Each structure stands twice: as C-alpha cells, then as structure tokens.
Amino acid sequence: MTFGTTSPAHLPDARKVPPGLHFVATPIGAARDITLRALDVLAGADVLVAEDTRTLRHLMEIHGIALQGRPLIAFHEHNWDAVRSRLLRALEEGKSVAYASEAGTPLVADPGYQLSRLAIAAGVPVLAAPGASAVLCALMVSGLPTDRFLFAGFPPVTEKARAAFLADLAGMQATVVLYESPKRVERLIAAAMETHGEGRNAVLCRELTKRFEEVVRGTLAEIAAQIAGRTLKGEIVLLLDRAPLAATSTATLEDALEAALQTMTLKDAAGEVAKAFGVPRRAVYQIGLSRGREA
Numbered sequence: 502m503t504f505g506t507t508s509p510a511h512l513p514d515a516r517k518v519p520p521g522l523h524f525v526a527t528p529i530g531a532a533r534d535i536t537l538r539a540l541d542v543l544a545g546a547d548v549l550v551a552e553d554t555r556t557l558r559h560l561m562e563i564h565g566i567a568l569q570g571r572p573l574i575a576f577h578e579h580n581w582d583a584v585r586s587r588l589l590r591a592l593e594e595g596k597s598v599a600y601a602s603e604a605g606t607p608l609v610a611d612p613g614y615q616l617s618r619l620a621i622a623a624g625v626p627v628l629a630a631p632g633a634s635a636v637l638c639a640l641m642v643s644g645l646p647t648d649r650f651l652f653a654g655f656p657p658v659t660e661k662a663r664a665a666f667l668a669d670l671a672g673m674q675a676t677v678v679l680y681e682s683p684k685r686v687e688r689l690i691a692a693a694m695e696t697h698g699e700g701r702n703a704v705l706c707r708e709l710t711k712r713f714e715e716v717v718r719g720t721l722a723e724i725a726a727q728i729a730g731r732t733l734k735g736e737i738v739l740l741l742d743r744a745p746l747a748a749t750s751t752a753t754l755e756d757a758l759e760a761a762l763q764t765m766t767l768k769d770a771a772g773e774v775a776k777a778f779g780v781p782r783r784a785v786y787q788i789g790l791s792r793g794r795e796a
Contacts, residue, residue: 526632530710546599649675702742708735
C-alpha cells in the first residue's frame with residue numbers, strides 16, 4: 502500500500518467540505534485519536550449533527566474548532582421525526598452536513614442508519630471520514646483470529662432472548678464481537694458458557710484507549726473467575742473465538758461425499774458436505790480430487 506499527499510477525488514482540498522452527508526468517526530477515549538481529515542470536516546461543514554451535542558462540542562473545544570454560529574443539531578433514535586425535514590432541507594440546498602457519533606465510527610451500534618438512508622434517497626453524496634472503532638481496536642489487541650469476524654452488537658437483555666441469540670452464534674466460523682454494559686457482562690459470560698462451552702477462548706476489553714484500559718484473555722470460565730465480584734465500569738467489548746471444527750473422520754466425509762456426488766457436481770457436493778459437518782469446503786473438495794473425481 503502506498504501513501505501520498507493527494508486528497509480523494511471528491512475532496513480536492515482537504516480544508517473544503519463539499520456538499521453532502523459526511524460521517525465523521527470520533528475517538529473512543531483518547532481525544533488525540535481523531536484524524537486530521539475529521540478535524541477538517543468538523544471545522545468546515547455547514548451543519549453539524551451529533552448523537553450527543555455536548556460530547557461533540559467538548560471534542561471541538563479540545564482541538565480548537567469554533568462553532569462560529571453554525572447549527573449543531575442533536576440526532577438520536579428518539580427525535581428522528583423532529584429533525585428529519587430540517588436535515589433533508591439542508592442536504593437538498595447543497596450544504597455540507599457532518600454527523601459525528603458519540604464515540605467511534607458512525608452507524609456501528611449508532612443511530613446514523615436512518616440519516617444515511619435519507620441522504621441516499623435524496624440523491625446526495627454520502628462520504629466517510631474514517632477513524633477510531635471499538636470493534637477494530639478490540640480485534641487488534643485480542644489475539645483472536647481476524648481473517649473473519651462478525652460484529653453482533655448488543656445482546657438482548659432478557660435471559661431467554663439472550664440465550665437464543667448466543668445459540669445462533671455458537672457454531673460461527675468467525676470471531677464474534679459483542680458490546681455489553683458492565684452491569685450485565687457477568688450474565689452475558691455465564692450465558693455464553695452455556696451455549697459456547699466453558700472452554701471457548703474469549704477476550705474481554707474494557708475502557709479501550711483510556712487511562713484504565715484492561716484486556717482479559719482466556720477461556721470463558723477463566724474470564725468469569727477473573728471478574729467475579731468486581732464492580733466493572735466503562736465500555737466493554739467481549740470477543741468470542743470461532744467454533745472448533747468438528748472432529749470428523751476422513752472415512753465419514755468420503756462416504757457423505759460419495760452419496761452427494763450421485764446428484765451433484767464435485768463443487769456443489771463438497772459445499773453441501775462441508776456445511777453439514779462443519780469442516781472447510783476445500784478439505785472436502787481435495788478428498789474428491791484424491792478419489793479421481795472431476796468437478
């Protein structure tokens with residue numbers, strides 16, 4: 502990857518903010534984690550929108566960005582009907598509208614989805630000033646596989662719904678990333694031990710990038726023991742390791758593949774058998790090739 506000094510085609514001058522909707526990622530803890538481009542957008546946008554206007558105003562003050570009489574509009578899941586027409590009018594008038602989440606990347610566990618749909622329907626550009634994300638930060642420090650991951654958001658609060666939610670994720674061949682309140686995280690881990698097993702590897706991240714950042718690694722049972730009786734505070738991300746592959750014998754796979762090949766091509770048969778036994782499709786495909794089968 503090469504890095505240059507030229508701006509993207511839609512942003513010929515980094516200090517000018519073109520018309521459209523601009524999603525601005527904000528720090529998840531350390532104020533200095535904001536990007537230079539994000540500061541440019543916040544300094545130059547015609548209209549500022551925030552999930553929490555107090556948080557954005559404080560961030561701008563830290564970095565010396567004056568509001569200068571520009572509108573600063575609160576947008577959250579409870580006031581969409583009240584602000585929708587105002588924001589749409591600004592976009593249709595060709596103004597630049599910058600939306601900042603309370604912390605992290607907009608639209609990730611954030612109400613910005615409706616705003617995005619509004620701008621797209623109006624036919625105006627939707628742009629992103631990328632930056633901090635608790636999901637990616639947690640993946641980086643976790644030590645768990647990152648080639649495939651699923652951000653599953655906040656689990657349901659009720660016990661029954663949470664159990665069903667976790668059961669659907671138990672066989673996932675990807676690292677699962679969850680957000681949770683510190684008041685409920687012990688219950689979440691207890692439920693995960695029921696659906697994923699006490700030995701499933703996991704990582705609990707707390708207060709990422711902040712002064713009291715903490716990362717707890719181990720099995721679900723080990724993490725539960727380490728946080729038992731503690732009063733946790735701050736934002737929490739829980740990562741669950743991918744499900745272990747089923748220990749299936751080659752002979753069993755060969756028999757299943759032979760049966761599937763009666764009505765399918767090798768490619769399709771390998772996919773069906775792999776899905777049924779929870780093993781990589783390539784491994785089943787190689788078994789077929791070794792037996793002289795052709796795709």
